[in-house]
Amino acid sequence: MNQQLRGLARTYLPILDWGRSYGRGELSGDLIAAVIVTVMLIPQSLAYALLAGLPAEVGLYASILPLVAYALFGTSRALAVGPVAVISLMTASALAPLNLSSVSEYVAAAGVLALLSGAMLLLMGALRLGVVANFLSHPVIAGFITASGLLIAASQLKHILGVPLHGHTLPEILLDLARHLGQINLATLVTGIVALAFLFWVRKGLAQVFHARLGLTKPLAATLARVGPIFAVIGTTLAAWVLNLPSLGVAVVGEVPTGLPPLGLSGVDWGLVPALIGPAALLSIIGYVESVSVAQTLATKRKQRIDPNQELIALGAANISSSLSGGYPVTGGFARSVVNFDAGAETPAAGVFTAVGLLVAALFLTPLLYFLPKATLAATIIVAVLSLVDLSILSRAWRYSRADFAAVFATIALTLLAGVEVGVASGVLISLLLFVWKTSRPHVAEVGQVPGSQHFRNILRHKVETDPGVVTLRIDESLYFANARRMEDLILNRVLRDRDSLRHVILMCSAVNEVDFSALESLEAINRRLDDLGVKLHLSEVKGPVMDRLARSHFLEDLTGRVFLSQYDAFAALRMNRADRM
Amino acid sequence: MNQQLRGLARTYLPILDWGRSYGRGELSGDLIAAVIVTVMLIPQSLAYALLAGLPAEVGLYASILPLVAYALFGTSRALAVGPVAVISLMTASALAPLNLSSVSEYVAAAGVLALLSGAMLLLMGALRLGVVANFLSHPVIAGFITASGLLIAASQLKHILGVPLHGHTLPEILLDLARHLGQINLATLVTGIVALAFLFWVRKGLAQVFHARLGLTKPLAATLARVGPIFAVIGTTLAAWVLNLPSLGVAVVGEVPTGLPPLGLSGVDWGLVPALIGPAALLSIIGYVESVSVAQTLATKRKQRIDPNQELIALGAANISSSLSGGYPVTGGFARSVVNFDAGAETPAAGVFTAVGLLVAALFLTPLLYFLPKATLAATIIVAVLSLVDLSILSRAWRYSRADFAAVFATIALTLLAGVEVGVASGVLISLLLFVWKTSRPHVAEVGQVPGSQHFRNILRHKVETDPGVVTLRIDESLYFANARRMEDLILNRVLRDRDSLRHVILMCSAVNEVDFSALESLEAINRRLDDLGVKLHLSEVKGPVMDRLARSHFLEDLTGRVFLSQYDAFAALRMNRADRM
Structure with a gap:
């Protein structure tokens, strides 16, 4: 009985496994990785919160407790959870039709979405339903991520141009853009373009500088270069302060509350639950698929294993803790996990140290963010998501099979034209129908x-x-x-x-x-x-x-x-x- | 070119093929078969019209032009089209939610349903989409036909008991029945039970009489016995007239208009089309599947072939001609086609002769039907549909595979509890999902x-x-x-x-x-x-x-x-x- 309990505990709390042999070697690796990921996450978490239509601090809050929850329950040694681009877009698209009147209502609704998503993930984990994710075919996922990347980049143009855009589909965004073309704010545009140019250069150039000038090894230089965006944040914030850019019409982040994340659910309208169930389900599955494939890839590189069903439980716990600490839906992110891995993270403790880093940021650094231009955050997002856009999936699928091409094409077209939910649901349906159609006409x-x-x-x-x-x-x-x-x-x-x-x-x-x-x-x-x-x-x-x-x-x-x-x-x-x- | 035209004509008008070599041998076989099928069809067509909620003569009209249309376009030599039980039930279920106020509006709506169904079948034939029918699995069809048979038999109890029942699902019908149990009409019940007893005996007993007393061969006796129901019609009609049963509360068919079917569409409300599109599609596919499987079976017995896509065109033409001559949706019927085949029908000309027989009935015999008790027609239907009920499909499917059992069980349960349309649609969906589920967990x-x-x-x-x-x-x-x-x-x-x-x-x-x-x-x-x-x-x-x-x-x-x-x-x-x- 005691034996059985211990086995159960070890299955559901993997920390009991790796925590037991934690030593100085693991500690130093985890600490270095945590510092780098923290510096990378600060601008990203602020930017993704804005993408989701939420105040910047919500991004910080979503990067604290969820990381601790994942460290307790997760089976991947290197996965870094937090706000990610696609899930932030899906959050925005889920909240938009609710027509809420105040920011605090939006924040509360985002919390409900995270809670629902967390509960669903936990339930799927308990029922060992990880297989549900398999019904998302690779072309549908690839098409969906590419189309989401394009949608996100288009939606961020408003911050670069300094005009209001409200659409959630590509035609809506482009129409809005055409309508407001005369109102572009020059100072915002210059800030945005400088930030974009710097960030695009950083992706390749900074690593070379670190390698050639500072004599770092190539992989180390590449990893350190991932903190590049923080220089854009510091540079443009200083410029905005010194040159008083807000007086020229440049939108800045402004007052960000200082302190601990608010604990517990407050001001929640439970009447929203029916409207959020569907979006929460889609968002959970997409988030799970993205997270598990990253975790799987990294685990194999070190000959480790992950447990897909336990991952459901860990992501569920992360989302529930996000909802209880002022955050919004989170999942394992690709870029940050790779950085965490490359920087030498050995155990999920790296995630706990990162959480401490972000807590420090939330406690002490937010006043420094007053003059941070929103255009800089938009540029961070655009550079990040454009790396997700891979239209070559269209030609690769076409070459391989017409049926797969049809599924990826429909997913991309419908995501761009009718929004993320219609896009991904149609993609799944079309791939199932095509499969049945193919097997109905056998060779x-x-x-x-x-x-x-x-x-x-x-x-x-x-x-x-x-x-x-x-x-x-x-x-x-x-x-x-x-x-x-x-x-x-x-x-x-x-x-x-x-x-x-x-x-x-x-x-x-x-x-x-x-x-x-x-x-x-x-x-x-x-x-x-x-x-x-x-x-x-x-x-x-x-x-x-x-x-x-x-x-x-x-x-x-x-x-x-x-x-x-x-x-x-x-x-x-x-x-x-x-x-x-x- | 001329050659090509002739080839096309022969594909789309199979009559050019068999008509060319038509001789005395074919004529005598076709004539004998036509007489037997006519006598069998008269009570059946009246009864199925009542089942569909339509006046009795609509059943006769639906058995004239459609048979001629099928003879022109059909590829089966022995298929007999006309009103059938399941399609009549689906017609009733499609028309009920329209809440029409007069009988003439119901008749017009049934004509629209036949027109839509005919147009869909023609379109599917032109696009060579006969394969769509393949997505109805055998267990789903078997479950659907069994459940429909039970529903039909239950719905006909009102005519046997002489009480009003309106439900379209089994719980509704049973509740109605419980509510009206005190109002049972004794004379109607006696008529109904006598007719039922006679008809059940006829199925086996009459053939033995023909064989033993009249010295006919067994197969001939069995075929002739199929005209048995006409004796129930004659007997109960005479009894109703002589004993003046209507004065005791026995419902009779009453005034049936004499003359040619009304040609053309009249009094049609085109606003009904959107509400009827869905039911018309389901009804077309079910009718097509039933018809093609009968045609296939009979064709193979004589080493002939049928063309599934041309069958779509022939059934489309039959339904359109039904809609233009006062009829309602029709398809190839199982029992009558087997009788036609066994009685020696050699070509579709037998169908034309049957049509002539029913035309004569419509022109001259309808006054004789005044005293025909509705209980007799209900008994005809009950005996016919109970032969379709085969609950052994449940145990056979269970023994063979749990997935097939789930599909057949869901189809039967949902057809009985939620109606024919929900039943068959759920059956198709469940079988597709189970197939995908199975292939997702390969051996x-x-x-x-x-x-x-x-x-x-x-x-x-x-x-x-x-x-x-x-x-x-x-x-x-x-x-x-x-x-x-x-x-x-x-x-x-x-x-x-x-x-x-x-x-x-x-x-x-x-x-x-x-x-x-x-x-x-x-x-x-x-x-x-x-x-x-x-x-x-x-x-x-x-x-x-x-x-x-x-x-x-x-x-x-x-x-x-x-x-x-x-x-x-x-x-x-x-x-x-x-x-x-x-």
Whole structure:
């Protein structure tokens, strides 16, 4: 019993596992990684909060307790959770239709969204439903992330240009933009462009400077370069203060409350729950997929393992703690996790140290952010999300298969034109329908024996031996209701073409992984109809599980022909019979 | 050109084919069959019209022009179209929510339903979309027909008991019934029970009488016995007239207009179209599936073929002609087609002769129907539909597979509890979801070599040879997005279990019929992760079409291992390598 409890505790609290052997080596790695990630996270968390339509400090709050919660429950050693771009966009899109009147109501609604999302993730984890995420195909995810990146970048143009934009779809944003083109604020535009240019240079240039001038190794230089955005923050904040840019119309972050995050849920309108359930579900699944794939990749590099179902629980706990400490929905982020990993984080303790760093920022640094231009934060977001945009997925999918292309194209087009929720839901639906459509039209080959071998190949592609009395059809798909009737027609038409000489039809089932009840009835119908035509039906190479199932019906007793273990046996036996008769 | 036109005409007008060689032999067979089917159809068409909530004569009208239209366009030699039970129930269920105030409005709305259904069938035929019907699985169809039969029988109790019932679901009907239990009309009940008893006896007994007393052959006697219901009609009509049953409260058919069917659409409210589109689509597909499976079965018995897409056109034409001649939706019926076939119908001309018979009935016999008790018609329906009820589908599906059972159970339960449309739509959805769910959890076997052979079998089921450096996984499913990530986890977990000795992983792909883009990316991820672990990934027995597709990506170049034509080659090569190293 005690043993069992301890096992349970170790499953649900992985910290008991790595915490036990925590030593000085782990500590130094974790501390260095935490410093770098903290400096990287400060501007990012402020920027993503603005993207979600929330006050800047909400981003900081969402980067404190959630990191501690993940450190307790998470199975990845290097995942860094917090606000991320796509989830922030989805939060904005979920809150917009609520038409709330005050900022504090928005903040409370974002908390409810995080709470719902956390509860769903916990529930999925408890039910071990991590598999649900599998129904998001790679092209749909890639298309969705690319389209979201474009949407986010477009939506941030307002901060760079200093004009108000309100749309949540690309046409709305572009129309708004065209309407306000005359009102562009020059000082804001200059600030934004300088910040953008600096940040684009930082991505490549800063690492070279660190490497060439400071003599750091290339990987270390690359990792340190990830703190680059903080220089843009410091530079433009100083410029805004010294040059008094707000007087020229440059929007700045302004008053940010100092202190601990507010604990508990306050001012929550529980009437919002029904409207937020759907968005919370989509956001949870997208966040989970993004987080787990990052965690998986990093874990394998160090030959570690993650537990997908425990990850659901950890992300659920992170979101619930975010909702209880003034935050909004969070998940594991790609860029920050890679930085954390590269900077040497050994255990989730790095996340706790990062949380302490951000707590310090929330306690003492917020007054310094008064003059931080919103254009700088927008530039941070644009540079970050443009690295997510990968339109090559379109051409790669096109080259590989038209069905995958259709799914990715529809996801991108609908996300841009109709918003994130419609986009991702349609993508999932379209990929399921295309899969069913494909399996409903299976590849069927008429095969013959390769001379001098026991192999059977497509008669259209290979020079093979056939027999006028026997036709063998190899069915390259599981037999189920959507293709069962097609199979009936196909076999019947083939038999009627040679009805005078044909005596035997063999179905070669090496690729038939399943025969459902509809297909069983179709096989029975085929068997009866062929019998009416004086033709016997045989099966070959039927798999064990399929055979087990067929044996539960009357089919094998009613079958006019036999079931052969191998196609070679079948062909040899049936053509021999014919030879006897001649 | 002329040649081409003639070919087209022969495809779309099969009558040009069989009409050319029509002779005396065909004529006599067709005439005899037509007489029997006419006598069988008169009570049935009246009864089904009442079931659909329409005046009795609408049933007669729907059995005239549609038969001629099918004779022109249909490819089955023996199919008999007209009003059928399930389609009549679906018509009633489609018209009920419209809350129309007069009978003439109901008749016009039924005409619109037939027109819409006809147009949809024609369109599907022109687009060669007969495959859509394949998405109705056999268990869903069987469950739907059984549940509809129960619903129809329950709904007809009102005519047997002489009480008003209005419900369209089983709970509604039973509640109505309980409420009106005190108002049962005794004379009606006696008429109904006598008719029911006679009709149940007729099914078996009449054939024996014909065979034993009149010396007819058994098959001929069985066919002639199908006209039995006409005796119930004549007997109860005479009784109602002689005993003046209407004065005792027995409902009779009453005044039925004499004359030709009204031609053209009149009094149509086109505003009903949006409300009827959905029901028309469901009704078209159900009608088509029922009709085509009967046609298919009968055609094979005579080694003939039907063209599923041309059948769509023929049923479309039949429904449009029904809508233009005072009728309502029709399709090919099971019982009447079998009778037509057994009575010797050789060509669709039998349908034309039947139409003439029903025209004569509409012109001259309707005054004789005045005293026909509605209880007799209800009894006809009950006996006919109870033969459709087959609850054994539940136990057969349960024995064969739980997924099929779930689909059939849900279809039956939802059809009974929530009506025909919800029932069949849920059935289709549930079977699709279950299929996707099954394929998302494929069977994967670790295989080893059967000693002394080139065969590889599951190590859990067979005594096979394995190698500590090589693990071979046989994947029994196409790889696609819903199972791709699962495969990643599975392979990775297997490799991490033996990470010290393992050098090679072979994926045996003999049952992989497709690798979609998501699965390709998963394979790439597996390849990279195994590489991080120092393990090489190999493939064996990859199918041609899958290989063609993989070759369009970078995967084969990036693959750390090789692609082997056979699993035997793969195992031999890799275990040898290991032996070399030792």
